[in-house]
Amino acid sequence: MFVGLLLVSTFFAGAQKTVAVLAVGGAMLVAIGWVDDTYKSKKKEFPALPKLMVQLLVATLTFFMDIRFRGINFMWLGGEEGMYISFPILVSLLMTVLWIVGLINMVNFLDGVDGLAAGATVISAVTLFFLSMLKGQELTALLAVALAGAALAFLRFNFYPAKIFMGDAGSMFLGFALGVISLEGTMKGATLISLVVTVLAVGLPVIDTVQVMISRLLAGSPMYQADRRHVHHRLMSRGLSTKQTVIILYVVSLLFSVLAVFLFYSQ
Numbered sequence: 001m002f003v004g005l006l007l008v009s010t011f012f013a014g015a016q017k018t019v020a021v022l023a024v025g026g027a028m029l030v031a032i033g034w035v036d037d038t039y040k041s042k043k044k045e046f047p048a049l050p051k052l053m054v055q056l057l058v059a060t061l062t063f064f065m066d067i068r069f070r071g072i073n074f075m076w077l078g079g080e081e082g083m084y085i086s087f088p089i090l091v092s093l094l095m096t097v098l099w100i101v102g103l104i105n106m107v108n109f110l111d112g113v114d115g116l117a118a119g120a121t122v123i124s125a126v127t128l129f130f131l132s133m134l135k136g137q138e139l140t141a142l143l144a145v146a147l148a149g150a151a152l153a154f155l156r157f158n159f160y161p162a163k164i165f166m167g168d169a170g171s172m173f174l175g176f177a178l179g180v181i182s183l184e185g186t187m188k189g190a191t192l193i194s195l196v197v198t199v200l201a202v203g204l205p206v207i208d209t210v211q212v213m214i215s216r217l218l219a220g221s222p223m224y225q226a227d228r229r230h231v232h233h234r235l236m237s238r239g240l241s242t243k244q245t246v247i248i249l250y251v252v253s254l255l256f257s258v259l260a261v262f263l264f265y266s267q
Contacts, residue, residue, distance in 0.1 A: 001166070002026050002173050004150040009143055018139060018184050021065050025058035025180070026173050029104070033169030040167075051168070052101075058176060059100035060093070067183050069095040072192060100179040106205035107175030108168060109212070113232045115159035115246050117166065120204045120253050121151040121174045127201040127257035128178070131264055132185045140185035147177050160242045178202055186264075197264045203256030204249060207231075 006026070009019045032054040039046035062068070071086040087095065111117035125148035132141035151174060157163045166174075186198045199206055208231045215229045216222070228237070235245040 001150040001154050001170055002030050004153065005143070005146050005177065008146040008149070012142055013139055016139065017065055018067065018143065018180065021062055021067060022143070022177060022180055025061055025176055028054050028058050029172040029176055030169045033167060033172050037167035037169055051172075055101045055104050055172070056097060059097040059104075059179075062100055062180060062183070063093050063096045067096075067180060068092050069099070069183070069187065072195065074192060096183065099183065100176065102209070103179040103182075103202065103205065104172045104175035106202075106209045107178065108171040109209060109230060110205050110232070111166060111168075111171040112230060113160075113236075113242055113246055114162035115155055116232055116249060117171050117174065118151045118155040118158050119246065119250050121178065122148050122155060123250065123253045123257055124178055124202045124204075125151065125181070127260055128181055128185055128198075130261060131197065131201065132181075134264060135186065137185050137188070140181050143177075143181050144185070147174075147181065160246060175205070193263060197260045200256045200260035200263070203260070204231075204253040207256075 006019070006023055009022070013019055032051055036046040036051060069087060069092050071084055071092075073084045107117055107121065110120055125144045129141050129144035129148065132138075132144055154164075154166065154170070158166065182198050182202065186194050186201065211231065212227075212229045216227070221227065228234075232245050232249060235248060236242065240248070
């Protein structure tokens with residue numbers, strides 16, 4: 001998926017800034033993910049800190065390559081053009097890092113059932129493609145459709161019963177790519193509605209993570225401790241099969257995407 005996205009985007013767009021960020025940051029995540037997956041294949045536990053440090057590093061790199069949250073425009077304030085509030089650099093850095101690292105881990109958390117992370121990425125990437133086209137953002141549209149194609153090709157072999165698995169190397173890269181593309185696309189020159197639309201476009205991993213965090217908080221469990229509170233675990237515990245669970249969550253993700261496009265049109 002990583003190589004496929006880079007080949008397509010480089011062929012059509014050249015070595016542009018966003019492509020370079022995806023290449024460098026993606027390579028770092030794939031590398032640390034590969035190390036983690038190697039440990040798991042030997043039934044060993046790789047410490048979480050090195051992965052988090054790499055995630056923070058690629059998110060910071062993204063920020064310093066000028067792919068970041070810049071501010072927000074409240075269209076109903078300040079006259080016809082609204083009122084634009086520019087974020088201080090530290091706020092911009094914090095929000096950018098939280099968004100990138102958050103999406104990396106959100107997609108990683110989804111990779112607990114055959115085909116779920118890849119399928120959700122396809123739906124989110126296609127949504128970002130349409131939104132980018134509507135905004136006239138050709139590069140992010142290209143990157144989004146290339147990401148969707150790479151994930152869809154992988155899904156052919158990853159849908160239940162899976163023949164291959166993406167591991168942390170793949171899931172972290174998918175989350176990173178969604179984060180970068182959304183920051184350069186729908187969130188660029190953001191209005192409040194465009195922020196909402198972008199969150200909806202990647203709605204399934206966001207909602208899954210939020211409900212897990214709330215559940216752990218209410219139960220007094222550590223936020224970092226792995227458990228079976230994710231949506232796919234809850235559905236399967238109620239007797240649904242793997243395939244039924246994945247299809248239901250595909251539908252949920254698709255509904256989020258339809259709502260995102262509808263809100264974008266209605267603004």
